[in-house]
Structure formats: structure tokens, C-alpha cells
Amino acid sequence: MNYLYILFLAFNITNQAATKFTTRTAHVAVFSSSSIMNVEAHNYQVYSTLDKETGKTTFTALIKSFEFKLGLADRAFNNKRLSVVEKPKIFFEGSITNLDDISFDTPGTYPIEMEGILKVWGFTRVMKDTGEVIVAPNGDLEANATLSITIEEESLDKINQLMRQYLPAVINVNTNDLGISRNIDIQVDMTYKNPNS
Numbered sequence: 001m002n003y004l005y006i007l008f009l010a011f012n013i014t015n016q017a018a019t020k021f022t023t024r025t026a027h028v029a030v031f032s033s034s035s036i037m038n039v040e041a042h043n044y045q046v047y048s049t050l051d052k053e054t055g056k057t058t059f060t061a062l063i064k065s066f067e068f069k070l071g072l073a074d075r076a077f078n079n080k081r082l083s084v085v086e087k088p089k090i091f092f093e094g095s096i097t098n099l100d101d102i103s104f105d106t107p108g109t110y111p112i113e114m115e116g117i118l119k120v121w122g123f124t125r126v127m128k129d130t131g132e133v134i135v136a137p138n139g140d141l142e143a144n145a146t147l148s149i150t151i152e153e154e155s156l157d158k159i160n161q162l163m164r165q166y167l168p169a170v171i172n173v174n175t176n177d178l179g180i181s182r183n184i185d186i187q188v189d190m191t192y193k194n195p196n197s
Helices: 002-017 071-079 153-166
Strands: 020-033 038-051 056-062 067-069 089-096 108-120 123-135 141-150 183-192
Touching: 020 056, 038 183, 089 123, 108 141
Parallel strands: none
Antiparallel strands: 020 038, 020 183, 038 056, 038 067, 056 089, 089 108, 108 123, 123 141, 141 183
16 A cells, blocks of 8 residues: 555656756846947856746846847956856746646647746846747747846946946946946746656
8 A cells, every 4th residue: 555655656746847847048138228338148057947737937047147248348348257246146936827828738839928026136026028938849848038127226326337347448438328227128038848758
């Protein structure tokens, strides 16, 4: 009797684990702009999970792993990547709210609605956004979404101070004018392998 019970538990644990998709190579892109330049940053070392039974999804990214694109300043900036000790991660935890509209067993493209909590630089924001999930014939998943946020003045000051610190003095612009706006778009792209394959 105990043997059958252990087999039953093992089967349930294995079955539950197979509903959770994971990846360590998700992509997060951040876009913003200022009167001087556009700011673009990419991170391809993002850990993400998606549970097809509950719709719960997460992603975590180290700020120091972002690569910045800043036009003429790009080379100098990337030689000194941001090394953030205080609050070094971006973290999102949320759920797909229209889970009943998605068939993870049927190949196709499905629009998704998401809501959750995004934590950046010690601040927490409640997010509601849309995206899509593409189910491949082999059961792999591609998911993407765009998150739009308006950051607080305090966070903006921290980011702009770091930009002034890392941008070289040889750039012929007033460093007081450098920086980003409070409006930031975050594009998230995840590719998950079928856990049952």
C-alpha cells in the first residue's frame, strides 16, 4: 500500500513539474528617450518561467547584464557596464488573466492579457498589459509582451546620475542634459522548450 502511494505521489510531482516552462535566455529590451539621445538596452540573460496550468509567469534580470546602445557613447558606456549593488535585479511576477482562451496543446498564436507586479530599483509597480503566446507544433512556446511604465522622479535621478558618471567627458554635450525620460517601454521575449520533450 505504501509503495503504491509513493508511486502516486511521484507521478503527481512529475506531472506538475511538466506544466512549468522555463528558460535562462529570455530577452528583455528597455527603450527610452531624451532631448539629446535615445536610450536602448538589451539583456539576453534573463530567467523566466511560465506555468500553463495556472498562467503564472515570472522573469528576473540582473541590471548589470544589460548592454546599452547610446550612439556615439556606446563604446565608452559598455566598457564600464553598470554595476548596481543596491537592488541589482529587475523582477516581474504575474499571471495570464485570459488563460481559458489559450490551448497550450494546439499550435497557433494566442493573444494574452497579463497583470502582475514589476519591481525595479526598489520600487513596485502594478502592471496590466497585453502580448501573445505562440504554441509550436512540438510544444515549444514563444511569449512576448510590452510593459509601459512611468518611473518616479527619485528613480529617474538615480539613473541619470549613473549615466553622467559613466558617459565620457569627451562627448561634446552638456552632461546635465543627458538622461532618460520618465516614460519607459520594456519589451519581453521568451522562448520556452517543451518540458515533456
